[in-house]
Amino acid sequence: MKLLETPPLSWLRKSLAGVTAMWSEKADPRGLAICRIILFWHAAREIDPGGYALFIRVGELAWRPHAYFRAIGLMPPSESTARLLCLVYMACGFLAAAGVLYRASALVTAGVGLYLHAILQNYGKALHTYHLFSLALVIMACSNAADVWSVDALVKPWFAKRRGKVLPRVEPSAEYRWPPLFVGSTILVMYGAAGMSKLYITGWVWALSDNFRQTLLQGQFDASPPTQVGVWLADYPVLCQALALGALTVEATSWLGLVNRYTYYVWASCVVLLQFGIWFLMGVVFGELPTMFAFFLPWNLILRTIDGWIARARPAPAPT
Amino acid sequence: MSRLKFSIVRYTLLAYVLLTLWEVLGHREDFPLSSFPMFAQARGFPGRASRTVLVGVNEHGETTLNPQALSDLMSAVRLQKIFQGLQTKSDAEQADFMARVAGILSDKKDEDDRFWGVRFYTENWKTQLHLKGIDHPSRELEFAAYVPPERLKRDLANDAKTGAPSEAPRPLPSGDLLVELDADACAEACSVTSDPLASGGTALALARGGSLHVGVPAGSYTLFVRMRSKAPPGDDRLLVSVDGKRVKEAKDGVGNYKHQLPFDVWVWASLEPGWPALRLRTKGDPSELSLTADRADVEVDQIWLAKSRKELPLFNAPLERQKAGGE
Numbered sequence: 001m002k003l004l005e006t007p008p009l010s011w012l013r014k015s016l017a018g019v020t021a022m023w024s025e026k027a028d029p030r031g032l033a034i035c036r037i038i039l040f041w042h043a044a045r046e047i048d049p050g051g052y053a054l055f056i057r058v059g060e061l062a063w064r065p066h067a068y069f070r071a072i073g074l075m076p077p078s079e080s081t082a083r084l085l086c087l088v089y090m091a092c093g094f095l096a097a098a099g100v101l102y103r104a105s106a107l108v109t110a111g112v113g114l115y116l117h118a119i120l121q122n123y124g125k126a127l128h129t130y131h132l133f134s135l136a137l138v139i140m141a142c143s144n145a146a147d148v149w150s151v152d153a154l155v156k157p158w159f160a161k162r163r164g165k166v167l168p169r170v171e172p173s174a175e176y177r178w179p180p181l182f183v184g185s186t187i188l189v190m191y192g193a194a195g196m197s198k199l200y201i202t203g204w205v206w207a208l209s210d211n212f213r214q215t216l217l218q219g220q221f222d223a224s225p226p227t228q229v230g231v232w233l234a235d236y237p238v239l240c241q242a243l244a245l246g247a248l249t250v251e252a253t254s255w256l257g258l259v260n261r262y263t264y265y266v267w268a269s270c271v272v273l274l275q276f277g278i279w280f281l282m283g284v285v286f287g288e289l290p291t292m293f294a295f296f297l298p299w300n301l302i303l304r305t306i307d308g309w310i311a312r313a314r315p316a317p318a319p320t
Numbered sequence: 321m322s323r324l325k326f327s328i329v330r331y332t333l334l335a336y337v338l339l340t341l342w343e344v345l346g347h348r349e350d351f352p353l354s355s356f357p358m359f360a361q362a363r364g365f366p367g368r369a370s371r372t373v374l375v376g377v378n379e380h381g382e383t384t385l386n387p388q389a390l391s392d393l394m395s396a397v398r399l400q401k402i403f404q405g406l407q408t409k410s411d412a413e414q415a416d417f418m419a420r421v422a423g424i425l426s427d428k429k430d431e432d433d434r435f436w437g438v439r440f441y442t443e444n445w446k447t448q449l450h451l452k453g454i455d456h457p458s459r460e461l462e463f464a465a466y467v468p469p470e471r472l473k474r475d476l477a478n479d480a481k482t483g484a485p486s487e488a489p490r491p492l493p494s495g496d497l498l499v500e501l502d503a504d505a506c507a508e509a510c511s512v513t514s515d516p517l518a519s520g521g522t523a524l525a526l527a528r529g530g531s532l533h534v535g536v537p538a539g540s541y542t543l544f545v546r547m548r549s550k551a552p553p554g555d556d557r558l559l560v561s562v563d564g565k566r567v568k569e570a571k572d573g574v575g576n577y578k579h580q581l582p583f584d585v586w587v588w589a590s591l592e593p594g595w596p597a598l599r600l601r602t603k604g605d606p607s608e609l610s611l612t613a614d615r616a617d618v619e620v621d622q623i624w625l626a627k628s629r630k631e632l633p634l635f636n637a638p639l640e641r642q643k644a645g646g647e
Contacts, residue, residue, distance in 0.1 A: 023326065048392055054424055055391035061409055061417050062402035067350045114352070120393060121351040124401035127393075131352045135336075174321040178329050185333055189340050194356040196344045201360040210365035217447040221369035221454060231451055255337070 018260030025261070027177035029148045029170050031299025035180050036106075036145035037097050039136055042291045043109055044093030047116065049086035053079040059123040069122055076119055085112055096141075099150020106141035113137045129287025132190055136183045136292055143179035172300075183295040184268060188257040191271045195251025204248075212244035213237055216281055225283030233281070250274055268296040369445045371457070374399060376425050377437035377594075379634050390424055403440060403463050411579060414465065422467040432634065436469045437594045466594030468580050469634050476583040476636060485517055487637040492624075497541065498639050499534050499623035507531040507610065513619060517586055519546070519638035523621040526558075526613035534623060535606035536562075541625035543598045543609075545574050546638060548586045551616030553578040558611040558618055563604055570598050574611075575618070586621055588633050597630055 056079050063076055077085060089112040095105035114137070117130035146152045147170045160167045198206045205211070216230035233240055250270045257267030272293050278284050342348070343355040375382040387394040406414055418438060426434035443457035475486040492498045499505075501524045503512050509530030512522050524532055549556040557575035560567045569591075576592040590597035602609070611620060622638055 019330075023330065024321075051392040055393045057420055058390050058394070058399075058417075058424065059402055061413060062405040064405065067348075118351045123398065124405055125398050126349050126351070126354065128354060128356060128358060131354050131356075134352045174326075178321065178326075182329060182333060186336065189337055190356055193340045193344050193354070194358060194360075196341075197347075197355045197357040198360045200344060201347070201357060202362040206360070206362050209362055211362040214363040214365040214367045214447060215359065217365070217449070217451070218363070218367065218369040220451055221445045221447060221457075222371040228451075231449075234449060258333075258337070 015259050019258070022261040022264060023178055023181060024174050025177050025300075026172040026174055027180075028172050028300050028303045029144075029176045030303055031297075032143065032145045032176040032179055033099070033147070033149040034299065035183075035295055036099070036102075036140060036143075037149070038291060038294045039140055040093045040097035040106065040109060042288065043113060043133075043137060044090045044097060046288065047086050047089060049083045049090070052086045052116070053083045055120070055123075056082045062123050064124055065122045069118070076122070082116075082119075085116055088112055089116060096146075099146035099152045102146030102150060102152050103141075106137075106145070110134075110137040110141035127287075129289065132183075132186050132292060133288040135186050136295070139179055139182050139186075144175055145179060147176075180295040180299070181264075183292060184264065185258050187289070187292060187296070188254045188264075188267055188271065191251045191254040191267075191274070195248055195254065198248060199252055204245075207244035207248045208241055210237060210240075212247075213240045216240065219282035219284070223283040225279075225281060227280055230281040247274055247277075265296075265298070272296060366447050369447050371443045372399075372462075373441040373443055373459075375439045375441065376422070376435035377439060377631055378433055378435050379631060380433070381630055382439070383435075385425060390421065399440075403465075407463075415467075415580070418465040418467045421465075431469075431471055434469065435467070436472075436634070437464060437466050437631075439464045439594070439596075461595070464592075464594040464596075466580050466592075468593070472634055472636065473581070476581060476585050476587065479517060479585040479636070480583050483517070485637065487635060489519065489638045489640040490635065491642045492639045493626065493629065494642070495627045496629075497536070497625040498641055499536075499625070501532065501534070501620060501622065505532045505534050507533050509613075515619070515621075518619075518621045519640070523548075523619050525617065525619045526611075527617055528613060528615065530617075531610055531612040532620060533608050533610040536600075536602050536609045536625060538602050538605040538607065539625075539627075540599065540601050541627065542590070542630055543574065543600050544588050544590050544624040544626060544629075544633070545611065546586055546621040546624070546636075547575060547589050547618055548584065548621070549575070549578075549613075549616060549618040550584050551578070551618065553582070555615035556618070557613075557615060558620070559614050560598065560600075561610040561612070562600060562602055563607050564610075567598070567600065573614070574598060585636065586638070587636050588624070590632055593632060597626075597632060599630075600625070 056076055060076070065074065068074075076082075089109060092105045092109040092112070096102055096109050114134045117134045120127050120130065153170075157167050213234045217234050219225050220228065220231055233243070250267070251274070254267045254271055257264045275286060275289060275293075278286075339353050340355075343350065343353050346355075347357070348355055349357070374385045374387050376385050387399045390399065406417055409417070421438055422435045425438070439461060440463040442460050442462050444460070445453060445457050478486045500520060502522070506512075506524060507530075509527040510532050511525050513525040514521055515523055526532060543560070545558060547558065554576070556578045557573035559573040560570045572592065574591060575589045577587055577589050580593050581587060600609070609623070624639060
């Protein structure tokens with residue numbers, strides 16, 4: 001046992017304890033409910049059935065299935081099937097956002113979403129924006145995100161009463177903590193992979209060269225960044241290298257955010273800032289990702305603060 | 321949360337981490353797993369920037385289009401990849417595809433305004449500090465495709481079937497030059513032939529290797545030739561020379577329409593349909609414009625040197641000069 005008390009095993013033990021503590025935290029069910037509403041509302045609105053069907057029509061000749069699509073011979077749906085699936089996806093997305101028959105509606109949204117988003121990857125170019133979003137839908141579909149602030153939560157007590165039962169009050173629990181944490185962790189893993197890919201493909205030269213300078217200027221030529229700060233930065237090669245080094249370090253180390261709750265919030269903040277920086281300087285918007293940043297928010301703290309404000313604003317009961 | 325559920329969640333996340341690492345190490349690109357290699361390649365400075373521009377073409381010229389007009393899921397880069405993939409497909413598949421694209425882009429447009437061509441340009445810049453040169457990219461036409469307009473196809477089919485013109489001659493736009501060809505224009509292996517569908521009832525017939533020449537005043541024009549040939553696709557062409565020099569922009573000559581318009585009737589032709597029409601700049605006054613049928617017999621009726629028109633017309637009727645004091 002003494003062996004476990006010596007580094008590096010003691011660090012490993014502490015890290016595992018940190019992971020366990022982070023995932024065992026009790027969370028307010030309303031935080032998860034808000035994430036559910038944001039995610040499924042976004043899902044219900046992000047695909048236009050007509051646009052998707054047109055994409056299938058235009059892309060048909062460019063169909064180049066990758067990996068498991070090729071392995072199991074999956075083919076793209078017909079236009080009418082695609083349109084129907086999009087409608088199912090939208091309808092179930094709205095139902096899941098409202099928390100109507102959540103378990104079923106969320107699972108159908110996640111399953112159909114996974115298929116619809118996977119189809120889009122088979123036309124010669126990956127669409128990374130949907131990778132994490134599809135996973136987030138699956139993760140949320142497996143959670144108890146409709147225990148409060150949902151139609152199910154309104155109806156269940158009524159059914160229970162008819163059967164002569166009383167439902168227990170929904171209390172904070174780790175059950176409401178793991179889904180947002182899992183989604184947040186996938187985001188950190190994605191940034192980690194992006195950083196590792198840069199190091200693996202190009203190495204530190206990625207940061208310690210004129211690469212970032214070129215990238216900043218290139219964005220102005222072939223995209224539409226909201227500002228021209230990148231043009232100004234490009235005049236300072238050393239500053240560009242420092243920023244690139246910072247970004248690469250944040251990305252490549254974002255796996256550390258999985259270790260405990262402190263590193264989680266530190267890296268979550270860093271990647272959010274990084275992403276907004278990328279948009280600010282280069283005009284790159286990473287599709288559904290900004291929506292998913294809602295999962296990083298410390299919902300317990302936010303809700304506790306709001307509850308406090310409401311309690312203070314409410315008039316004190318009159319003395320009897 | 322039960323211990324079992326906690327373990328499932330924890331090991332699922334661990335599996336996700338390990339599988340993502342595997343993707344990174346294998347440079348893999350799957351779904352929903354990926355190595356997320358966006359921007360992973362280093363680029364030097366000064367480097368290059370490029371942008372793909374999609375344009376639709378109709379009688380009025382080119383219109384820059386947002387690829388999202390096709391589908392909100394479409395981007396210029398993705399569409400470019402689709403078009404690159406398309407070049408390996410058969411003529412019939414390409415035609416079918418282009419008809420779909422043009423159909424979507426032209427949805428709700430009048431027949432005359434519908435796009436009959438789609439082009440991809442690549443705009444290139446050398447990236448420079450302070451965005452120097454951003455307004456002046458070099459522009460290259462990367463891909464052009466033609467969708468035969470329905471009205472033109474109907475007229476051509478009608479001409480072929482009835483042997484009578486579908487339309488009366490049209491007035492020559494003001495400022496344009498029209499060359500009516502006669503025996504004086506013949507150079508080699510060329511003769512005058514009668515044809516009721518030709519302007520004035522006659523045209524020049526060039527045997528294989530035959531040529532004609534006409535004098536053209538100095539200026540800048542778009543060249544259209546009203547021609548007819550029974551040659552198979554690929555041989556339906558006329559080589560263009562000005563003052564004895566081949567025009568380098570017309571490497572394959574003018575004509576080359578039979579892939580898309582397989583009719584043995586009079587057609588207004590320029591560079592291959594879908595590509596911008598051939599612009600000529602003549603310096604001598606006059607310059608000698610020569611047309612040579614290098615691969616097969618070709619008949620030539622009129623030569624139209626347009627000042628403002630840049631695209632193929634939607635009609636195949638001959639032109640006639642407006643009478644003085646007329647419309």
